Amino acid sequence: MTNPPSEPPPPTVDEPIAADTLPVRIAAAEAMRRLNHAMVAHETDPELLQRIAREANATAAIVEAGARRQRPIRQMKTQLWQTTPEEGQRLAHFEECMVSGRANPMGIAMQPRRQGDRIVADVNFGAAFEGAPKRAHGGAVAAVMDDIMGYVLLLTATPAFTGRLSISYRAPTPVQTDLVASAWMDRRDGRKVFLVGDLRTAEGDLIAEADALFVAIPRERLT
Numbered sequence: 001m002t003n004p005p006s007e008p009p010p011p012t013v014d015e016p017i018a019a020d021t022l023p024v025r026i027a028a029a030e031a032m033r034r035l036n037h038a039m040v041a042h043e044t045d046p047e048l049l050q051r052i053a054r055e056a057n058a059t060a061a062i063v064e065a066g067a068r069r070q071r072p073i074r075q076m077k078t079q080l081w082q083t084t085p086e087e088g089q090r091l092a093h094f095e096e097c098m099v100s101g102r103a104n105p106m107g108i109a110m111q112p113r114r115q116g117d118r119i120v121a122d123v124n125f126g127a128a129f130e131g132a133p134k135r136a137h138g139g140a141v142a143a144v145m146d147d148i149m150g151y152v153l154l155l156t157a158t159p160a161f162t163g164r165l166s167i168s169y170r171a172p173t174p175v176q177t178d179l180v181a182s183a184w185m186d187r188r189d190g191r192k193v194f195l196v197g198d199l200r201t202a203e204g205d206l207i208a209e210a211d212a213l214f215v216a217i218p219r220e221r222l223t
């Protein structure tokens, strides 16, 4: 008796989201983020919650039957570091990023752009990101600062991993409020890249400060 032929591995797609698919992926992710925050922030009939569970599970089963997608690492190793972002350009290291990806259905969806030597991002923590009462979760704030610092690396085409990240929480981070995060390079010492940043209200009041050490890596280490 011979073994049955093994199943071929599912096809994987190692590419950024195709341009013609991106708008619909973003629209679907936006709708799901809206629903997530709405469920946390509003009373909901049990019947409606049951319907949400039923329909979400049925939809998930259809999506899970599709070809597997893989992070677009090939693109991260190449194109991401080839061009310096232009002034004001909306940036995305990959659209599924949990902090700044527009196509991540459970992300923060921060919107970073270049402003001179800095990266500046509009951030609004939805209701589902609440930690202490009426305050965004401190870990969510740290994620925003980590991610925005990652964009500063694009300005010098320096792939690097976070080695150390320190946050000083100076004031409560309000949820459902427009905020502004910024980050820039402080100095560099060989592979060690020291970055700083802050999170402020739209009026400019300080909420949190961040400083970090990123350690530069060769692109081949992005796997």
Ligand SMILES: CCCCCCCCCCCC(=O)SCCNC(=O)CCNC(=O)[C@H](O)C(C)(C)COP(=O)(O)OP(=O)(O)OC[C@H]1O[C@@H](n2cnc3c(N)ncnc32)[C@H](O)[C@@H]1OP(=O)(O)O
Residues within 6 Å of the ligand: 076, 093, 146, 147, 149, 150, 151, 159, 160, 161, 162, 163, 164, 190, 191, 192, 213, 215, 217, 222
């Ligand atoms: C690319 C994004 C794509 C694009 C995608 C962007 C995503 C968003 C951006 C967020 C970025 C992340 O969250 S990155 C994910 C979170 N971070 C990680 O997973 C990193 C895990 N840690 C590691 O992989 C490693 O420990 C590294 C890469 C940090 C360092 O390892 P290494 O390459 O072997 O380097 P090593 O020789 O140890 O260290 C080099 C120098 O840095 C110092 N150093 C190393 N680590 C530390 C540390 N934690 N605290 C202090 N100093 C440190 C050493 O003392 C040494 O100094 P000296 O002796 O030379 O003086």
